[in-house]
Amino acid sequence: MxxxxxxxxxxxxxxxxxxxxxxxxxxxxxxxxxxxxxxxxxxxxxxxxxxxxxxxxxxxxxxxxxxxxxxxxxxERPCHEAHQIAARHLENLQARIAKLKKLEKELKRITGGSDTGQVGACHVIRALADHSLCDGDHG
Amino acid sequence: MxxxxxxxxxxxxxxxxxxxxxxxxxxxxxxxxxxxxxxxxxxxxxxxxxxxxxxxxxxxxxxxxxxxxxxxxxxERPCHEAHQIAARHLENLQARIAKLKKLEKELKRITGGSDTGQVGACHVIRALADHSLCDGDHG
DNA sequence: TATATTCCCTCTAGTAGCTATAGGTTCAAG
DNA sequence: CTTGAACCTATAGCTACTAGAGGGAATATA
Structure with a gap:
């Protein structure tokens, strides 16, 4: 074909x-x-x-x-290298997942507050402005 | 300052x-x-x-x-919008985590095979070449 | 055979979110 | 007053594509 x-x-x-x-x-x-x-x-x-x-x-x-x-x-090349590439990628992936889960946790916390009022007192914006409010170990 | x-x-x-x-x-x-x-x-x-x-x-x-x-x-603007932005982002994030977990599963499977030989019979490469070998629902 | 439609070609530029370089100017210390 | 670090603008590069312009090729139908 x-x-x-x-x-x-x-x-x-x-x-x-x-x-x-x-x-x-x-x-x-x-x-x-x-x-x-x-x-x-x-x-x-x-x-x-x-x-x-x-x-x-x-x-x-x-x-x-x-x-x-x-x-x-x-x-004829050893398979070892192919395996390493995949394994290295798996490690990256697992690190990324771990990091995203931390972010998820903080975003949940941020969006979980009561946000019915005006931006002046908005929990979302205050949380973003003040890193000290969060668990701190992301990034 | x-x-x-x-x-x-x-x-x-x-x-x-x-x-x-x-x-x-x-x-x-x-x-x-x-x-x-x-x-x-x-x-x-x-x-x-x-x-x-x-x-x-x-x-x-x-x-x-x-x-x-x-x-x-x-x-003076309502906080609602800020909240929505964060919430929308949280959804994206959760979708991304779910997807990466699927990939993790397949990569684990791929790298889990016995790969001591030569590339000609490499499990990693065969698995990548043949999508039908995997669970199939990623991407 | 003519034409219409669909497909394909190359080339260039745009996307996100930076980072790096070149070539030159300004600041602060001694 | 001189040195060296920090700063300036402008441009190009990175990944992995995607979109568009302007044109040629293949194919189905009349």
Whole structure:
């Protein structure tokens, strides 16, 4: 099967300009072109794009994905590195979740006050103005 | 007290170019200048910057903060709007946390496999290539 | 074969929220 | 009065796209 860029977009849910962007960034390899210079992808291109999309959905950076793609093209290389990239990303993710949970806690506190009056005495605004009112260890 | 931009930066932990950026974005009001055109801030400027920093740490957008700043300058306005901004942000945050937790789960699964061999049979890479291997509802 | 519609091409610029650099001026201390 | 740190503006860069202009290519129908 041969796919146009639009077909690829439809099948993967990745938008057309994004596919071209991935090509520019070296994630997608430049495909063959039709006589009229339009991109023509094979099954291989479809699989590569699925890989990229999946990794992006998991929050991996373009740079990380480039590493993984390079690794996957050298099957003799040790798997260790791929594992490390994923593990490093998991750590980042867990740190981010922890931080967001702290923020959630403070926002809940801030929005929990009684705010029926005027801005002059607004709990939300006072809480933001005075960091000392909060638990203090975010950021 | 009068502060230079550097003093303000030191006291709030916000970098100098960032303070100027906030001025450009309309969050900080343009301060008085010295005879040699350098910014001179008052206590008011320091407080405003603390407010902004705190809100940014909570993940509020520049746009949201601009609204809050505008509100806080009109003490007769109802507090309701400020409350809504914070509440809306809390919802976003909770959605983000939920999503990241899903990703965490899948990344844990991916990195949990035995990956001592070569890339050719790497679990990490296979899992990324084949979305059908995962629980499927992320993204 | 003509035409209409849909698709595709490249290139440029815009988004958020900064950060970094270049090239020059001012302030404060000694 | 000189030195060195701090400051100024303006511009460009970062991530990961997205949108638009202005045009060519592919395809379906008449």
């Amino acid at each position: 041969i796919y146009s860029i639009g077909e690829l977009a439809r099948r993967t849910g990745v938008k057309i300009p994004t596919i071209r962007y991935y090509e520019q960034m070296g994630l997608m390899e430049p495909p063959e072109r039709s006589s009229g210079n339009q991109r023509r992808y094979t099954q291989h291109g479809l699989e590569r794009l699925s890989f990229i999309r999946h990794a992006r959905q998991l929050g991996l950076s373009i740079e990380d994905i480039r590493e993984l793609v390079d690794l996957s093209q050298r099957p | 009068i502060y230079s931009i550097g003093e303000l930066a030191r006291r709030t932990g916000v970098k100098i170019p960032t303070i100027r950026y906030y001025e450009q974005m309309g969050l900080m009001e343009p301060p008085e200048r010295s005879s040699g055109n350098q910014r001179r801030y008052t206590q008011h400027g320091l407080e405003r910057l603390s407010f902004i920093r705190h809100a940014r740490q909570l993940g509020l957008s520049i746009e949201d903060i601009r609204e809050l700043v505008d509100l806080s300058q009109r003490p």
